[in-house]
Amino acid sequence: MQKTILVIGTYDTKDPELNFVAETIQKMGGAVIEMDVSVLGDPSRPVTISKHDVAAAAGKTIQEAIDAGDENHAMQIMALGASKLTAQLYAEGRIHGMIALGGTMGTDLALDCARALPVGVPKYVVSTVAFSPLIPPDRLSADIQMILWAGGLYGLNDICMATLSQAAGAVYGAALAVVPPKPGQPxxxxxxxxxxxxxxxxxxxxxxxxxxxxxxxxxxxxxxxxxxxxxxxxxxxxxxxxxxxxxxxxxxxxxxxxxxxxxxxxxxxxxxxxxxxxxxxxxxxxxxxxxxxxxxxxxxxxxxxxxxxxxxxxxxxxxxxxxxxxxxxxxxxxxxxxxxxxxxxxxxxxxxxxxxxxxxxxxxxxxxxxxxxxxxxxxxxxxxxxxxxxxxxxxxxxxxxxxxxxxxxxxx
Structure with missing residues (x-):
């Protein structure tokens, strides 16, 4: 059975990397829903969930995110909207897992999205700060998976693609293989x-x-x-x-x-x-x-x-x-x-x-x-x-x- 993976990231700065992840999942037979959580720029092509949709889910507009004063406040608006949409997509049965890419900003947002999903739903974060003491334990969801995004700060390269392809394979494989908790059992x-x-x-x-x-x-x-x-x-x-x-x-x-x-x-x-x-x-x-x-x-x-x-x-x-x-x-x-x-x-x-x-x-x-x-x-x-x-x-x-x-x- 085909599984659908939610791909989350800032498409204004990581468009090639996010597209590579989506294409890798699709080559394995999977489907993707792409969510753009950027604020200032735009993706190279339309995505399923635009930055305007994300801001709206937080009760704001992109212009209000821009006017928030700094990128930290702007991304907190986007994190709120993204996590709400992630939970909604899962509740509607539209996704079977998520993968997010990011540096510190993207990781901060991705942690909220992962916590919006219940245990047993694959949740992967490809991050330049994976395993870092910057990430406090109470921000992590119970079964989150993280992989260090070595050489992935800006632009595709051989090291970056090796990491991203592993992560894409891991999240899609997990969605196919997962044995979810039994409903109703205490x-x-x-x-x-x-x-x-x-x-x-x-x-x-x-x-x-x-x-x-x-x-x-x-x-x-x-x-x-x-x-x-x-x-x-x-x-x-x-x-x-x-x-x-x-x-x-x-x-x-x-x-x-x-x-x-x-x-x-x-x-x-x-x-x-x-x-x-x-x-x-x-x-x-x-x-x-x-x-x-x-x-x-x-x-x-x-x-x-x-x-x-x-x-x-x-x-x-x-x-x-x-x-x-x-x-x-x-x-x-x-x-x-x-x-x-x-x-x-x-x-x-x-x-x-x-x-x-x-x-x-x-x-x-x-x-x-x-x-x-x-x-x-x-x-x-x-x-x-x-x-x-x-x-x-x-x-x-x-x-x-x-x-x-x-x-x-x-x-x-």
Whole structure:
């Protein structure tokens, strides 16, 4: 079956490149809808959606975009219109994926368009700043794909065409191959780390599947939290299991391993049922390849691999993290239940391991006891987070919510 790809870009500055992408998709048997998001110039030939259409979708005219004062404000108008039109085209069944090209301006707009599409719809951004720290995690959609546009700032060349043809093939191939999420099946979003450190996902996944859920487990390394937060914002989950909180601690100390300032807030805003726990609530993560911040240099330190390493928090810092987690959970318009294990929060804090600190653990437990007050419900379990007893308590809460209708088993 032929698929249609939305091609987005500024046709006044990248007309040859955008036409090359469209032609590559068409040579593979695909169809395209082209959207011009430029402001000043015009494409070499008419496109499906003109810049005037894009501005109109934002409630403006091109002249108003020009009169906005600078290109940043003008492109924000175009980004609003482009993202609205992207969502509309998908809702009407007219597109099966999108690809956008850009430098910093085009990428900024493309991120909004990608977020307008649900998970499972291929969304590719060819960008001169792909993988750059300029792009904050909370701007990324959950399943966005990016490719670095090497040599692509201005004009077609061999390197540029190699990149663009790969991207065109990737987005069209993805549109043909994608297995979309099952409609109607309730989904549980769960935050965790690898099973060498946290075992609850091993204990919980199959029982949740047996209850009729699809279970999506996210890796709490910044990008995982970004994806989970993005899907939560879309109302994708019947409930979220925020059982690992390291990303919040990372935000607090300025670590690059974070999912953005709004992490662990979407479920509260939407009223999505939340079960939370302090998994990894005693460690801060850093890139292994970067110098350890001076504040953490004389602390227990675990290099997990050549990418990520962790340092321990003190007892008072763990209390601060407990306070911050509570601050993010308490505004929830839906139910929140915090499950507090008293004997440890990951495999590295057990006796004989580098992060074992019974006094700081006790202070952390007391911190969560003090902070998890109304409207949060608190369950204290005398076990380690990796013990089956912890997961059993989580399942008991879920079963109660299923029984009283808090968790809907029909996804709408």
């Amino acid at each position: 989904v549980i979003g769960m935050m965790s780390f690898g099973s060498s450190a946290l075992k609850y996902m091993v204990h919980l996944r199959q029982p949740l599947v047996d209850r009729g859920f699809s279970v999506a487990v996210f890796h709490g390394t910044g990008m995982g939290g970004m994806a989970m937060e993005s899907l939560t914002e879309q109302g994708y989950f019947a409930a979220v299991l925020e059982l690992a909180v390291a990303e919040i601690g990372n935000i607090m100390v300025g670590s690059a391993v974070n999912a953005g300032a709004n992490r662990m807030t979407a479920a509260a805003r939407r009223g999505t049922p939340i079960i939370a726990a302090p998994g990894f609530g005693d460690m801060i993560d850093f890139p292994t390849w970067a110098p350890v911040p001076e504040r953490f240099r004389n602390r227990p330190y675990h290099a997990h691999n050549r990418l990520i390493a962790s340092a321990s928090l003190t007892g008072p810092e763990r209390r601060d993290l407990a306070r911050e987690v509570a601050r993010r959970l308490k505004p929830s318009t839906g139910p929140v239940h915090f499950v507090l294990p008293t004997q440890g929060v990951h495999a590295w804090d057990t006796e004989g391991m580098p992060a074992h600190d019974p006094d700081a653990l006790a202070e952390m437990v007391e911190g969560y006891r003090a902070e998890m007050t109304d409207p949060i419900q608190l369950s204290v379990v005398e076990c380690h987070i990796n013990d089956l007893a912890f997961s059993t308590r989580v399942l008991e809460i879920i079963d109660g919510w299923i029984a009283d209708g808090t968790i809907r088993m029909d996804r709408r």
